[in-house]
Structure formats: C-alpha cells, structure tokens
Amino acid sequence: MIRVLVVDDEALIRMGFTYILNTVDDIEVVAAVPGGQAVGTVRELHPDVVLLDIRMPDVDGLTILADLRRIPDPPVVAMLTTFDTDEYVATALRSGAAGFLLKDTDPEHLPYLVRTLADGGTVLSSAVTRTVVDGYLDKGAREPSAVRLVSGLTERERAVLVLMAEGLANTDIGERMHLSTGTVKGHASAVFSKLRVTSRVQAALIAERAGLLTPPKDGDTR
Structure with missing residues (x-):
C-alpha cells in the first residue's frame, strides 16, 4: 500500500x-x-x-x-x-x-x-x-565539474543513471538491465552518493551537463 x-x-x-x-x-x-x-x-x-x-x-x-x-x-x-x-x-x-x-x-x-x-x-x-x-540546461557544451563527477561511477552505475534521467522507475530499469529491483536501488543509492545529490532530478541534471544524455557528435570519443 x-x-x-x-x-x-x-x-x-x-x-x-x-x-x-x-x-x-x-x-x-x-x-x-x-x-x-x-x-x-x-x-x-x-x-x-x-x-x-x-x-x-x-x-x-x-x-x-x-x-x-x-x-x-x-x-x-x-x-x-x-x-x-x-x-x-x-x-x-x-x-x-x-x-x-x-x-x-x-x-x-x-x-x-x-x-x-x-x-x-x-x-x-x-x-x-x-x-x-x-530554460535551465546548457545543451551546447559539457560542464567539466559534471564530467568529473560521473567519471567516478562504474559502468553499471552510469547505465542506471542514464535510465533514471530518462524517467524510468526502479522496476523498469531492472527489467531493462535484467537486474532485481533491490539491485537497482543499490546502484541508485551509490549514484546519489557519488554525485552528491539527493534526488533523481538532480542526478539527471548532472547527467545532462556531463553529456550522457546527448548523442555524441562526429569525432567525439566519449
């Protein structure tokens, strides 16, 4: 309930x-x-x-x-x-x-x-x-501070971050990544801690500013 x-x-x-x-x-x-x-x-x-x-x-x-x-x-x-x-x-x-x-x-x-x-x-x-x-995000360039923060994430934590930023709930992320909901919650908690945020929206802003949500440009080796 x-x-x-x-x-x-x-x-x-x-x-x-x-x-x-x-x-x-x-x-x-x-x-x-x-x-x-x-x-x-x-x-x-x-x-x-x-x-x-x-x-x-x-x-x-x-x-x-x-x-x-x-x-x-x-x-x-x-x-x-x-x-x-x-x-x-x-x-x-x-x-x-x-x-x-x-x-x-x-x-x-x-x-x-x-x-x-x-x-x-x-x-x-x-x-x-x-x-x-x-209105609030600069889509023209990545912010170095955001890039540094996401660089501390593991590959799986980064994948969870991207899906969180897309608005997926824990159960949906689990289905997409073939993980249990509990495992997803654990990764999400690690993401919050490493990014020093307290909500998914704040994490999504950092993901956007780090360039994780924008398709790479030609020649960009993210």
Missing part, C-alpha cells in the same frame, strides 16, 4: 485528489491538509509520497519542501501547480522534488504517476520537462 499525503490550501483540491487516489486498491491517502500542517503530519504519519502545492497564500511550498528534505528518511515529494510553466520549477527540482505535476492532470493517470513516484521514478508534465531542458 502506497501512503500518500496531499498538501494544498484549497479544500476542493484536497478532496479531489483524495477521492481519485482512494478509488484504487494499492494507494491510500492518509491525510489531506493545508500547508501549515504539512511537516507535522509527515512526522506523525510517515507517508511514502507527498503531493505538495508549490504556491499557497500562508506558507511557501518551497520552504515546506526544504523542511521535509531535512526529516530522516524523508518521503518522496512531487510539487503541484496550476501553471504550465512555473517560475519556481528549477528551484523545486534542484531542492530535491522528485516530480512536478499540473493540478489538472488526467484523473485516470494520477494513480500511475503516484506509483511511479513511490517506485523511485521521476514525474514531470511535458510543459515542465520543456522548461527544464530549454
């Missing part, structure tokens, strides 16, 4: 997400609270996944995210927004958010997205993906 906490200051949003997610057998919304109750509820109920509104009138979603990341064994956090392109997207992803969802996500897709988050995958709406790639 995947335990989910919904954090939003709009009661209608909390009710809607709760209703949708509680219609499936493997997901349980353990609480749906306004922003001011988020950290205390996480400490009390220990959810697996938190769906967190990034813009709330009384409390900053980014501040809550930072507080949640400091909790031992923190939950997976995906940010919610009503905007196709949010000015805070880069900050949220670099601060450890594992996903960024629009509030008008198709209800039929929402349980799948939560399962992906719980399984260690990255969930980004197409608009957010475009923002990250086009």
